[in-house]
Amino acid sequence: MYAFQSISALGDPEAGMKQPTIGFSLQPYIAYDQFGPAPLFTMPAATYQPELDGANNQPVPADVATAFANATGSSGSGSNAPPSGSGNFTLPDGAIVTVVTASAEWYIGLPNQPLYDLRRETDTINVFAYPTPAFSPRNYYLDSRSYASDEKYYLRQVALDDNSNTFDYTPGQSWGAFSNTTLDAIVVHPNGYVIGVNYEYHKMLILQLPSNAVDDADAPVALPLSGKGLREDLLKGPIALTITPDGRILVLEQDNARVQAFDTIANPVQCFAGPLAFTLDAGFKTDLNSGNLSNAFQQAYQQNVQPSLLLASACLRPLPMT
Numbered sequence: 103m104y105a106f107q108s109i110s111a112l113g114d115p116e117a118g119m120k121q122p123t124i125g126f127s128l129q130p131y132i133a134y135d136q137f138g139p140a141p142l143f144t145m146p147a148a149t150y151q152p153e154l155d156g157a158n159n160q161p162v163p164a165d166v167a168t169a170f171a172n173a174t175g176s177s178g179s180g181s182n183a184p185p186s187g188s189g190n191f192t193l194p195d196g197a198i199v200t201v202v203t204a205s206a207e208w209y210i211g212l213p214n215q216p217l218y219d220l221r222r223e224t225d226t227i228n229v230f231a232y233p234t235p236a237f238s239p240r241n242y243y244l245d246s247r248s249y250a251s252d253e254k255y256y257l258r259q260v261a262l263d264d265n266s267n268t269f270d271y272t273p274g275q276s277w278g279a280f281s282n283t284t285l286d287a288i289v290v291h292p293n294g295y296v297i298g299v300n301y302e303y304h305k306m307l308i309l310q311l312p313s314n315a316v317d318d319a320d321a322p323v324a325l326p327l328s329g330k331g332l333r334e335d336l337l338k339g340p341i342a343l344t345i346t347p348d349g350r351i352l353v354l355e356q357d358n359a360r361v362q363a364f365d366t367i368a369n370p371v372q373c374f375a376g377p378l379a380f381t382l383d384a385g386f387k388t389d390l391n392s393g394n395l396s397n398a399f400q401q402a403y404q405q406n407v408q409p410s411l412l413l414a415s416a417c418l419r420p421l422p423m424t
C-alpha cells in the first residue's frame with residue numbers, strides 16, 4: 103500500500119500537516135509549488151525600492167501609483183484583492199506606504215487598512231494582495247485509483263489552507279490527467295504546468311493546467327513529448343526533474359548520465375556553461391511558426407547535424423534560436 107502525508111516548511115510545520123486516511127494499491131505522486139504563492143504582478147526593485155523606503159506613512163509616490171494602475175496580472179486571493187480577472191490595481195485616494203522591513207517589505211493601502219503586500223525578491227518586487235496567502239494553491243497529488251479501469255491518473259488539488267488535517271480524496275473533479283503511462287516523478291511549474299517523466303518509455307509529459315478544476319471526463323490530458331535518444335531534446339532513462347527559479351526544467355537522465363534543460367514545450371534550452379550544438383538564424387522563426395519546412399531551413403539544419411539524424415523524423419515545433 104502507498105500513502106503520503108504533508109508538513110509545512112515554514113515557521114509552523116503543523117500549519118501544513120495533512121495525514122493520510124486511505125492507501126493506494128498503485129503508487130500515487132504528490133507535487134507542491136516550490137515557489138509559493140504567485141504575485142499579482144512584479145516591479146523592478148532598482149526603480150521603486152528607494153522611493154518606497156522613503157515614503158513611510160506618506161502618500162504613495164506618483165510613479166508607484168502609475169505602475170499599479172498600468173499593471174496587468176492575475177487577480178489575487180486576499181480579502182481586498184481585485185475581482186477575479188479584473189487586473190485593475192488602481193490605488194484608492196489617500197493610499198499610503200507603510201515600511202514593514204526597509205528594503206524588503208512594504209504595505210500599500212489606506213491608513214491601518216493594507217491592500218497590498220510588496221516583498222522584494224533579489225531584483226524584483228513581488229506585489230501580493232493583502233493578506234498574502236501562506237501557501238500556493240498550486241499543490242496537487244496524482245490519484246492512481248482510476249488507473250486500473252481507464253489508465254488515467256487524475257490530478258487533484260491539495261488545499262493547505264482549508265483547516266483540514268487530511269487530504270481530499272473525493273473523485274469527480276480534477277485539474278488534468280496523465281494517460282496510458284506510469285510516472286517516475288512529477289513537478290509543478292510556476293507558469294501553470296505539471297510535468298512528469300517516464301523512465302521506461304523515455305518520455306516527458308507536460309500538462310497545462312486549466313483555470314479551474316473540471317469534471318474528470320473533461321480533464322485535459324498531459325502531452326507526451328521527447329523520446330529515446332542521445333541528442334539534445336531526446337531522453338534516455340529520465341528518473342527525476344526539478345524547476346529552476348527562472349523556469350527551466352532540469353531532467354536527470356540515468357541512462358544518458360546527464361542533466362538536460364527544457365522549456366515548457368520540451369525544447370532544449372541552454373543552461374550550463376559551454377557552446378550550443380548549433381544555432382539557426384532567427385529569420386526561420388516565421389516559417390517554423392507557420393509550419394513551413396522551407397528548403398533553406400532544411401539546408402541549414404542538414405549542415406549542422408549528423409547525416410544519420412534525418413530531418414524527416416524530427417518533430418516540427420519552435421526551436422531555440424539566436
